[in-house]
Amino acid sequence: NAGVTQTPKFRILKIGQSMTLQCTQDMNHNYMYWYRQDPGMGLKLIYYSVGAGITDKGEVPNGYNVSRSTTEDFPLRLELAAPSQTSVYFCASSYGRGTEAFFGQGTRLTVV
Amino acid sequence: EDQVTQSPEALRLQEGESSSLNCSYTVSGLRGLFWYRQDPGKGPEFLFTLYSAGEEKEKERLKATLTKKESFLHITAPKPEDSATYLCAVRPNSGYSTLTFGKGTMLLVSP
Numbered sequence: 015n016a017g018v019t020q021t022p023k024f025r026i027l028k029i030g031q032s033m034t035l036q037c038t039q040d041m042n043h044n045y046m047y048w049y050r051q052d053p054g055m056g057l058k059l060i061y062y063s064v065g066a067g068i069t070d071k072g073e074v075p076n077g078y079n080v081s082r083s084t085t086e087d088f089p090l091r092l093e094l095a096a097p098s099q100t101s102v103y104f105c106a107s108s109y110g111r112g113t114e115a116f117f118g119q120g121t122r123l124t125v126v
Numbered sequence: 127e128d129q130v131t132q133s134p135e136a137l138r139l140q141e142g143e144s145s146s147l148n149c150s151y152t153v154s155g156l157r158g159l160f161w162y163r164q165d166p167g168k169g170p171e172f173l174f175t176l177y178s179a180g181e182e183k184e185k186e187r188l189k190a191t192l193t194k195k196e197s198f199l200h201i202t203a204p205k206p207e208d209s210a211t212y213l214c215a216v217r218p219n220s221g222y223s224t225l226t227f228g229k230g231t232m233l234l235v236s237p
Contacts (some may be wrong), residue, residue: 018169047224047225049227054229055229056213056227056228056230057173057213057215057225057227058171058231059224059226062224070226104169104170106169111157111159111217112158112177112217113158113175114158114160114172114175115160115172115225116172117162117169117170117171118169119166119168120167120168120169
């Protein structure tokens with residue numbers, strides 16, 4: 015049972031480059047989330063989705079875009095990478111509003 | 127605005143020395159309070175969900191409790207393998223009720 019899978023695990027980008035962080039879950043969860051985690055700052059919500067075709071902004075959405083064409087996949091797009099986007103990114107999913115979220119192993123992104 | 131404050135930021139214990147971690151929260155109606163464990167370089171791992179004041183959950187050496195304003199994670203006779211960062215999160219009773227996390231408590235248990 016894979017759970018939430020994120021790729022890649024590590025990535026170095028140059029300023030201005032673009033990339034997509036992939037996230038897929040095999041638990042048939044409706045809700046999916048993207049968080050970033052910076053040292054001493056806790057997890058901050060970037061975007062979330064409550065089902066295929068429905069996405070909404072979280073606390074720190076600037077510089078990111080998402081799409082949700084299927085229940086399983088929730089990719090996060092960085093269009094013009096900036097040093098401020100250096101962080102660890104976590105994707106998560108949950109069955110419903112009141113249930114626990116399950117997290118992937120994270121993507122460590124460095125923008126230089 | 128929902129807020130979660132965890133204390134202490136870091137805690138160092140000797141093996142077998144019991145203690146508690148605190149999570150204070152303000153939320154517009156609580157749908158659930160969640161505790162997670164996070165090991166270095168890994169994603170958060172779910173531990174407990176608490177839904178109402180007075181509720182308690184236990185798992186091995188960990189016990190989570192909930193009041194109307196805070197939650198405690200009690201660690202009884204900890205072992206070095208309990209060393210990790212413990213995260214608290216709340217889910218409000220409004221809107222799409224996304225999780226708001228605290229900054230975590232880094233626990234180090236020395237043999």
